[in-house]
Amino acid sequence: MTFGLNLAPQHRVYAGFAIYSFAMGNIFPRLPDIKHAMGVGDGTLGLSLIGTPIGTLTALTLATPLLERVGFRRALLILVPLLALAYAIAVHAPGPLALFLMLFPVGLMIGSVEIMLNVEADRTEFLVKRRIMNRAHSFWSMGFFGAGLFGGALAHLGISPQLHLALIVPIVAISMALFLGGYQPAPSRFVGTGKKAPMLARPTLPILVLVAVTLSAMLMEGASIDWSAIYMRTVFESGPFVAGFTVALFAFSQATTRFFADSFVDRYSPSGVARVLLAMMATGVVIVFFSPAPFFSMLGFALLGIGTSALFPLAISAAAQRTDRPAAINVAALSQISFVAFLLGPPLLGFVSDHWGIRSAFGIGIPFIILSLLTAGSLGRRPAAPVDEPLEPTRDKLLAGAARGE
Numbered sequence: 006m007t008f009g010l011n012l013a014p015q016h017r018v019y020a021g022f023a024i025y026s027f028a029m030g031n032i033f034p035r036l037p038d039i040k041h042a043m044g045v046g047d048g049t050l051g052l053s054l055i056g057t058p059i060g061t062l063t064a065l066t067l068a069t070p071l072l073e074r075v076g077f078r079r080a081l082l083i084l085v086p087l088l089a090l091a092y093a094i095a096v097h098a099p100g101p102l103a104l105f106l107m108l109f110p111v112g113l114m115i116g117s118v119e120i121m122l123n124v125e126a127d128r129t130e131f132l133v134k135r136r137i138m139n140r141a142h143s144f145w146s147m148g149f150f151g152a153g154l155f156g157g158a159l160a161h162l163g164i165s166p167q168l169h170l171a172l173i174v175p176i177v178a179i180s181m182a183l184f185l186g187g188y189q190p191a192p193s194r195f196v197g198t199g200k201k202a203p204m205l206a207r208p209t210l211p212i213l214v215l216v217a218v219t220l221s222a223m224l225m226e227g228a229s230i231d232w233s234a235i236y237m238r239t240v241f242e243s244g245p246f247v248a249g250f251t252v253a254l255f256a257f258s259q260a261t262t263r264f265f266a267d268s269f270v271d272r273y274s275p276s277g278v279a280r281v282l283l284a285m286m287a288t289g290v291v292i293v294f295f296s297p298a299p300f301f302s303m304l305g306f307a308l309l310g311i312g313t314s315a316l317f318p319l320a321i322s323a324a325a326q327r328t329d330r331p332a333a334i335n336v337a338a339l340s341q342i343s344f345v346a347f348l349l350g351p352p353l354l355g356f357v358s359d360h361w362g363i364r365s366a367f368g369i370g371i372p373f374i375i376l377s378l379l380t381a382g383s384l385g386r387r388p389a390a391p392v393d394e395p396l397e398p399t400r401d402k403l404l405a406g407a408a409r410g411e
Contacts, residue, residue, distance in 0.1 A: 014132055014191060029111075031152045032096065038165075038245075050101065057109075058352070065119065068113070082186075139315070142263050152256075160248070161244060216342050218316065218319075218377050220377065223343050224370055225373075241299045289308030290367055292304060293306065293364070317343065319384050323383060
């Protein structure tokens with residue numbers, strides 16, 4: 006039975022990404038309040054947050070067969086509202102250990118939704134005969150932007166994180182029914198050789214070089230999402246709305262860049278675009294590290310959003326174009342290593358913040374940006390393939406979005 010609005014397949018994909026990121030993004034503007042309520046330091050909070058990446062990595066590794074058995078339509082319509090509900094329950098955690106345990110099932114749901122939405126975006130590309138993957142992820146950033154604004158506004162009004170996250174549940178459930186009630190999974194386009202990519206693909210030296218390209222973006226994106234609100238509250242004693250708006254600003258600049266990134270990659274070389282993005286990221290890190298006022302910090306986070314926007318997709322394309330192994334194995338190897346760095350890096354930066362201050366948690370990104378600049382040439386000089394070329398069916402595109410937490 007279908008219900009809700011009658012939308013084109015690609016529009017349902019865009020809506021799915023936006024609603025999903027809104028469901029998961031509302032907790033981040035409230036992390037300062039959660040930290041204060043527990044009376045813990047940045048390092049302890051960081052350890053608690055590791056519950057999410059452990060659950061996500063578990064789902065990314067094991068959940069695909071179960072999701073295919075249940076069916077993407079049923080699983081997606083159930084799991085996205087359940088994700089909002091799981092977050093609403095998690096913010097009632099009385100202490101860091103309880104928060105860690107409550108975030109593990111949140112991670113399982115995030116990983117499962119990542120698989121379904123990225124696979125659906127990949128299949129829909131083939132169905133409508135044009136690229137939509139980058140634009141789909143720009144809608145993820147737009148949903149996160151909305152979550153930052155909404156969360157900051159409710160924090161400014163004095164609404165508790167518990168009530169705030171509870172309000173998200175019906176909003177997400179109604180939105181899913183309205184925009185994805187008529188969703189039917191696109192037909193599979195996977196045409197393979199019969200060989201399946203292994204759960205843990207062995208990285209080759211060229212893949213490790215591509216990992217080096219992505220590390221700075223993975224680290225800085227995760228750090229900006231997890232710690233930007235706490236940074237504004239700690240360094241400048243900003244109000245809740247300013248802290249939440251900073252999260253939203255990062256997401257907005259990232260979304261805008263992703264929306265238009267394909268045209269620049271088509272016009273220039275992948276390595277050239279990457280170096281420009283890395284220069285912007287470096288500028289953003291320096292501004293955040295030395296910022297004397299909130300306005301400059303917000304400018305720095307906006308530049309971080311631009312700089313982190315497209316590096317990982319460029320690396321995924323470079324890995325898929327290699328001829329030493331099947332594309333799916335190379336993409337899986339790159340995705341799994343970068344994904345671990347993305348999810349585990351920001352919580353561990355809490356320890357850096359505890360010992361050297363929260364500015365240092367962002368300043369530590371500079372050596373990783375230098376590493377990415379030194380290895381950016383591995384992305385290649387050829388422009389991206391024209392839109393009307395056949396799109397390569399690759400099961401592991403699902404990991405491309407997952408490694409960014411989207």
